[in-house]
Amino acid sequence: MIKIVLLVIFYFVFPVVIIYLCKKWSFLQKVGSIVIAYAFGLLIGSTGLLPQGSPGYKLALEGKGSLPKTEVETLISQGKATNEDLFVNQIGQVQDIIPSLVVPLAFPLLLFSLNLKRWLRYAKKGFISVLLALIAGLVMVTVGFFIWKDSIPESWKLAGMFEGIYAGGTPNFVAIKMALNVNANLFVILSTYDMIIGAFLVLFFITVAPKLFRLILPPFVETKGIKGDEAEIVNLTENLEDYSGIFKKGIFIPLLGALGLSLLIFAFSGGLALLLHRLPMMVVVIMSITTLGLIFSLSKRINKIEKTFQLGMYFILVFSLTVASMANIRTMFGTGMINLILFITWCYFGSLILHIILAKIFKIDADNFLITSAAFIFSPPFVPMVANALKNKDVIVTGITGGIIGYIVGNYLGVALAYFLKGF
Numbered sequence: 222m223i224k225i226v227l228l229v230i231f232y233f234v235f236p237v238v239i240i241y242l243c244k245k246w247s248f249l250q251k252v253g254s255i256v257i258a259y260a261f262g263l264l265i266g267s268t269g270l271l272p273q274g275s276p277g278y279k280l281a282l283e284g285k286g287s288l289p290k291t292e293v294e295t296l297i298s299q300g301k302a303t304n305e306d307l308f309v310n311q312i313g314q315v316q317d318i319i320p321s322l323v324v325p326l327a328f329p330l331l332l333f334s335l336n337l338k339r340w341l342r343y344a345k346k347g348f349i350s351v352l353l354a355l356i357a358g359l360v361m362v363t364v365g366f367f368i369w370k371d372s373i374p375e376s377w378k379l380a381g382m383f384e385g386i387y388a389g390g391t392p393n394f395v396a397i398k399m400a401l402n403v404n405a406n407l408f409v410i411l412s413t414y415d416m417i418i419g420a421f422l423v424l425f426f427i428t429v430a431p432k433l434f435r436l437i438l439p440p441f442v443e444t445k446g447i448k449g450d451e452a453e454i455v456n457l458t459e460n461l462e463d464y465s466g467i468f469k470k471g472i473f474i475p476l477l478g479a480l481g482l483s484l485l486i487f488a489f490s491g492g493l494a495l496l497l498h499r500l501p502m503m504v505v506v507i508m509s510i511t512t513l514g515l516i517f518s519l520s521k522r523i524n525k526i527e528k529t530f531q532l533g534m535y536f537i538l539v540f541s542l543t544v545a546s547m548a549n550i551r552t553m554f555g556t557g558m559i560n561l562i563l564f565i566t567w568c569y570f571g572s573l574i575l576h577i578i579l580a581k582i583f584k585i586d587a588d589n590f591l592i593t594s595a596a597f598i599f600s601p602p603f604v605p606m607v608a609n610a611l612k613n614k615d616v617i618v619t620g621i622t623g624g625i626i627g628y629i630v631g632n633y634l635g636v637a638l639a640y641f642l643k644g645f
Contacts (some may be wrong), residue, residue, distance in 0.1 A: 222380060223593060224308070225311050225312070227316060228315060231313055231317075231562065232319055232542055232546075233538055233539055235261065236254075236258060236535055236542060239254050239257050239261075239542075239586075240254060240464050240538070242257070243257070243462070244305075244464070248545055250462070252502060253445070254462065254538055255538065255541050256416055257543050258538045258542040258545065259409070259412060259413065259416070259545045259631065260545075261409060261542060261545070262409075262541065262542045262544065262545020262546040262548070263333070263413070263546075263548060265545075266545060266546045266547055266548045266549055266550070266551050267550040271312055271430070272308065272309050272312070273309065274302075274305075274306050274307055274309035274310075275302050275303045275305070277296060277301035278296060278301075278302040278303075278309065279640075281296055281301070281302070283312075286313045286314070286316055286317040286547065287310050287311075287313030287316075288313075290307070290310065293306055293310045294307075295568040297330065305357070313547075316393070316405070316543055316544070316547050318548065319539065319541050319543045320399065320405075320543055320544055321399070323400045323536040323537075323539045323540050324396055324397055324507075324536070324548035325399075325486075325490065325506055325507070325510050325544075326484065326487060326508070326536055326538075327392065327395075327536035327537050327540070328392060328396055328511060328513035328514055328533065328534075328535070328632075329486045329487075329510050329513065329517070329527075330479060330480070330514075330529045330530070330532050331392050331485040331519060331533035331534070331626060331628070332511070332515055332517075332518050332628075332629075333479055333483075333514065333518050333524065333529040333530075333533075334518070334526075334529045334530040335515075335518050335524075335629070336518070337518055337519060337629070340541065347589050347592075347593055347616075347619035347622065347623055349583055349585060350585045350589050350593040350623070351589055351593055351622070351623040351626055352579070352617075352643050353579040353593075354572075354593050354594060354597045355388060355597075355621065355627075355634070356579065357572045357573075357575040357576035357579060358387040358388055358572045359384060359469040359634065360575060361567065361572040361575055362384045362387065362572070362638065363380065363642065364567075364571070365380065365383075365564050365567040365568055366379075366645075369563065369564045369645070370642075370645065373560050373561060375403075377640075377642040378401045378639055378642040379411065379561075379564065380639060380642050381397055381401055381449070381635040381636055381638050381639025381642075382397045382398060382401065382403065382411065382637055382639075383565065383568045383635075384631075384634050384635045384638045384639075385632060385634065385635030386546060386631070386635075387568060387569075387572060387597060387627075387628040388505065388597060388598075388630055388635070389597065389628045389630070389635075390600030390624070390627065390628060390631070391537065392533070392537055392628065392631075393627075393631030393632055393635060394412070394415075395540055396507050396511070396631075396632050397507070397631075397632060397636060397639070399503050399507060400501075400503045400504045400506075400507040400508070400635075400636050401503075401504070401636070402501075402503060402630070405544050406547060406548045406549070408544060409544060409545050409547070409548035410561065411561065411565070412501070412541075412545075413570070414552075414562055414565050415487060415565055417539055418562075418565055418569055419599065420580050422569060422573075422599075423599065424499075425505050426594075426595055426607050426610065427606060427607060427609075427610040428610070429613050430591055430610075431587075431610055434577065434587040434590060434591050437577065437581065437587070438581060438586055438587035438590055439584055439585075439586045440586060440587065441586045441589065441597045441613060441615075441616070463531070464528070464535075466530050467526075467531065467532075468521075470472075475526045476526060476532060477528045478526070478529070479523065482517065482523070483514075486509075486513045490505065490506045490509035490510050490513070491506060493506075493509050494506050494509070494527055504636055504640075507636070508633070511632045511633070515629060519557065519578070536551060543620070547569040551640050552581035558589065569598065572598075573598070576593075576594055579605060588611050589614050590605060590620055591607060591619035592617070592619060592623075593605055593609060593614040593619065593620060593623045595607040595621040595624060596620040596624030597627050599621070600624055600627070600628075601621045601624035601625060603626075604620035607620070608620065
């Protein structure tokens with residue numbers, strides 16, 4: 222029992238260490254706290270630091286994270302499992318429970334900080350490019366589904382997840398994983414491939430892309446620069462990973478209130494899922510917490526609570542570390558994985574190519590196209606980096622706004638697309 226308690230403490234404390242290390246060393250900050258959490262989780266899951274269980278126990282799991290205790294005891298009495306498998310199963314139960322708790326808590330907190338009225342006010346600046354990016358993502362993910370649906374198991378779930386991450390970002394990817402009940406090992410494989418391909422895209426966006434797309438698309442028309450409210454938006458986005466001062470009394474106490482509200486939203490959503498028992502439970506929960514999180518973000522009192530986004534991202538780090546520790550890197554590059562790599566590559570590069578074709582047709586300038594693409598593919602925190610590569614700060618707000626819209630619609634689009642494609 223002590224070992225299980227220590228494991229739970231580790232899952233919740235080590236993300237704090239990651240946050241501290243990222244603050245201390247700029248190199249780690251550039252790598253990203255989520256990438257570091259996945260890396261440490263994979264190290265734990267792949268090196269035997271956690272017991273793996275007997276062959277008979279693994280066979281009985283059939284892809285599940287854990288089994289009921291009575292079922293394990295039956296397997297032991299039949300000689301198909303060992304006594305150590307009881308401890309392995311307890312670890313599996315912890316690894317199942319933590320993600321189921323932290324993701325529903327995280328998403329409302331992430332949304333509380335979004336000033337929806339403000340984002341919509343600035344959305345008109347790049348609305349056409351944002352809309353074209355959404356269309357490009359939906360079309361190419363759907364086409365990818367039909368290409369690989371017979372060679373990738375449960376490809377409809379993958380399509381939903383990648384629509385979510387393309388439109389929104391990692392929080393949407395995580396939320397849709399929970400909504401669609403995607404196998405943890407498969408999720409980590411997808412996340413790892415996504416990060417590898419995404420790293421190449423980041424490099425492309427900040428080196429070759431500005432000159433290349435300016436040869437293809439119309440030039441940017443200069444504006445009067447960023448002022449007033451827009452400057453505040455840029456500042457807020459650049460500090461999304463700034464956890465400093467979170468334990469100050471004036472920040473910590475209101476933040477506890479926001480966490481309490483997130484718990485109430487989770488409880489209400491769980492009750493709603495029980496009432497709508499004919500629908501998949503986690504789909505109802507994720508859609509409900511997303512909607513309620515947006516509604517409560519309209520309250521000035523809640524929207525002004527500091528560090529809610531950071532607390533939400535802390536829970537995403539807990540999720541990332543826990544889920545990654547369930548996977549084994551030795552299974553990630555085996556036979557049959559080439560189709561996953563091709564599907565992910567198609568989603569990213571296919572969407573980008575279709576977006577540029579549509580941008581050419583609708584005469585979107587190169588800088589707005591590139592900043593919108595960056596916001597959708599990499600999420601808002603990457604926007605200032607790409608704007609710096611463009612040497613154009615005027616497009617930062619447009620990019621951030623597009624990315625925020627993606628955060629908002631990502632869960633809805635991802636789950637809707639998944640269930641639409643499930644019938645094919």
